[in-house]
Amino acid sequence: MKRIFLRWEMALFAMLVAEFAIFGAINPRFLNLSNLLYSTSDFAQIGIVALPLTIVIIAGGIDVSFASTVGLCAIIFGIANFFGLPLSLCIATALGAGAVAGLFNASMIHLSRIQPLVVTLGSLYLFSGAATVLSGVVGAGGYEGIGNFPDSFTSFAYLEVASLPAPFVVLLVEAVILFVILHFSRFGRAVFLCGLSEHAARYSGLPIRTIQTITYVMTGVFAGVAGLVLSAYFGSARVDLGTATLLPAITAAVLGGASIYGGQGSIIGTLMATLVIGYLQQGLQMSGVPSQISSALSGALLVVAVALRHGSAVLTSFVAARIMATNRKRAAS
Amino acid sequence: MLDFFARNRVATLFGVTVLAFILIGMAAPGYLSLSTASVIMSNSLVLMTVALGTMLVILTRNIDVSSGSVLGLSAVILGLLLNNDVGLVPAIIVCLISGALAGLFNGILVTFFSVPSIIATLGTLGLFRGIMLILTGGKWIEELPQSLKFLAENGSIGISVLTVAVIIALAGVWAITRHTRFGRYFYAVGDNREAARHLGIRVNLVQISAFVAAGVLAALAGIIFAAQIGFIPNQAGNGVELKAIAANVLGGVSLLGGSGSVPGVFVGVIFMTSIDSALVFLKIPAFWNDFIAGAVLLLVLLLDGRVRIAVEKAIRAKRYAVHTPNKTTVIPAKPATAPTAQETTQ
Numbered sequence: 001m002k003r004i005f006l007r008w009e010m011a012l013f014a015m016l017v018a019e020f021a022i023f024g025a026i027n028p029r030f031l032n033l034s035n036l037l038y039s040t041s042d043f044a045q046i047g048i049v050a051l052p053l054t055i056v057i058i059a060g061g062i063d064v065s066f067a068s069t070v071g072l073c074a075i076i077f078g079i080a081n082f083f084g085l086p087l088s089l090c091i092a093t094a095l096g097a098g099a100v101a102g103l104f105n106a107s108m109i110h111l112s113r114i115q116p117l118v119v120t121l122g123s124l125y126l127f128s129g130a131a132t133v134l135s136g137v138v139g140a141g142g143y144e145g146i147g148n149f150p151d152s153f154t155s156f157a158y159l160e161v162a163s164l165p166a167p168f169v170v171l172l173v174e175a176v177i178l179f180v181i182l183h184f185s186r187f188g189r190a191v192f193l194c195g196l197s198e199h200a201a202r203y204s205g206l207p208i209r210t211i212q213t214i215t216y217v218m219t220g221v222f223a224g225v226a227g228l229v230l231s232a233y234f235g236s237a238r239v240d241l242g243t244a245t246l247l248p249a250i251t252a253a254v255l256g257g258a259s260i261y262g263g264q265g266s267i268i269g270t271l272m273a274t275l276v277i278g279y280l281q282q283g284l285q286m287s288g289v290p291s292q293i294s295s296a297l298s299g300a301l302l303v304v305a306v307a308l309r310h311g312s313a314v315l316t317s318f319v320a321a322r323i324m325a326t327n328r329k330r331a332a333s
Numbered sequence: 334m335l336d337f338f339a340r341n342r343v344a345t346l347f348g349v350t351v352l353a354f355i356l357i358g359m360a361a362p363g364y365l366s367l368s369t370a371s372v373i374m375s376n377s378l379v380l381m382t383v384a385l386g387t388m389l390v391i392l393t394r395n396i397d398v399s400s401g402s403v404l405g406l407s408a409v410i411l412g413l414l415l416n417n418d419v420g421l422v423p424a425i426i427v428c429l430i431s432g433a434l435a436g437l438f439n440g441i442l443v444t445f446f447s448v449p450s451i452i453a454t455l456g457t458l459g460l461f462r463g464i465m466l467i468l469t470g471g472k473w474i475e476e477l478p479q480s481l482k483f484l485a486e487n488g489s490i491g492i493s494v495l496t497v498a499v500i501i502a503l504a505g506v507w508a509i510t511r512h513t514r515f516g517r518y519f520y521a522v523g524d525n526r527e528a529a530r531h532l533g534i535r536v537n538l539v540q541i542s543a544f545v546a547a548g549v550l551a552a553l554a555g556i557i558f559a560a561q562i563g564f565i566p567n568q569a570g571n572g573v574e575l576k577a578i579a580a581n582v583l584g585g586v587s588l589l590g591g592s593g594s595v596p597g598v599f600v601g602v603i604f605m606t607s608i609d610s611a612l613v614f615l616k617i618p619a620f621w622n623d624f625i626a627g628a629v630l631l632l633v634l635l636l637d638g639r640v641r642i643a644v645e646k647a648i649r650a651k652r653y654a655v656h657t658p659n660k661t662t663v664i665p666a667k668p669a670t671a672p673t674a675q676e677t678t679q
Contacts, residue, residue, distance in 0.1 A: 108631060112638025115588050117396075117451070121575055122630040129624025136620060247459060260449045290471065296463015303456035307446040314447055 023283030043278030060262030070242025078146030102220025145236035195262025386550030394590025404570030436548020523590025
């Protein structure tokens, strides 16, 4: 029992329950089931990119370029659609572009052996630049969106699958797939070992480069998925579709228990953290709090949660050391 | 030759920058002129100041991604004070203090709560931006007094008060990091925290002062921003933290801490800024900016990484050459490449 209740995921669950209680008390309409379900469409994309990002972080890397990859994939989808390719081919092209973006990141990191943060920072500019340039190709003039999608595509965002909104279903299905991959497969164990100690992983004969490359490619592909979901939701593909996901997604991964030093994290934690962050924004909005305050609060939430997590770890080890010291004194005397 | 460039990162970047200037000058006559230099200089002031603060933090093996929001927050505080008829000097002092407090907050989070710096500053990036928006109520601050805008005006010799301030800041940080004991502690802490602690350096103090300095410099950048633009939009300083980190990396500041210098950051910032102005002269549409900036950054990183790997290999080869029984030039290569081969075939 203790092992279930003392997990970080339970703390996140408690946060979520507290949010529901507080926002429900302020505005009872917040707890309306259809509101709870449909407001997920506003933040599902955060989870869609945060989940594979968690795996990248666990493997000891980090990727900040996904925010641009979302826009790049959306634009590529829009261009493919503009030139009259069939819908399935358009989607495949967009996801393929995401995979290539991920592969590019991984190869740059391995070729230059420079910290992933810096390399993906570079590709953050490169990809958003590429998306801007590409959108100029079809005459969308720099920063405008590409629209005119077939109805079957735009209606997808408003579809209901088993009375759940489609973007949320995408998130859940993705979470299940990644949960199985990360926690119940050989590859998943290898990811954890890579992040814990690259040397240990290398001497165990694990193909570190391949493993890390796969994690980056996954992030790219799911950034593509997020781009498609957002394009369907808004009815147009824009360069800056993913810009707003950059900080919340990293927040979700870290709040969900992923250690920035690698080797620690979980899919369920990130999923819960996504819900915590998403409903915090939604709830604040419904309570009539201006959006500027809610952005301050979500920043504060990240700081406080992580400070508590690390602070409590520091405190625990401090208390443990004191107890050990007193024991030793008692034994000596 | 290879050795020289690998050891002198700044020299390499300086060479590349000069080469780039010459090439652009040939393609677009009129680019190489004093007026361009003056434009690049004044355009680079904000980034220069932020990057300087970021360098101090990176030296101690931390990172600060909140500087863009600190810039915005302190600029807003300055603007609000000035528009409520507070004098220019007290307003600037309060603005710098607010930057110091913001940096102190970051430093406390990182030092006493042992939150990884990227997470802590990522959180405060949102937090400070939110506080800024609460202060302004989401409105832009306009009609700043003329006395502030005057600071950004180029005087008779084409140099504004702000340029002088930034040059003083550069010189100050250079002098401190090069020639004072406390300044060297930044390098020591970043290079090896535990060793620094055992040497009796007050690691926590050094780390916090790095964050406070970064906050103050970001606030100075906020003053420059407000003076140059003449109003303060909501997104003031958005994204400048990423550019500052990029400029640092270009300038040879290692993100692993403990190495980097002020001249490097200077050249890095000038390089980044001159890309933007060069695009204007080459008549390339503005939407290529991000693409070219990203491509250049990645290219430099790739080159730098490859050169460093090559140099490490050469150094290792020299070291292992001692152990070979008959000193021919062919055999030393083999034991030398063995460890690296193992690494590359992971």
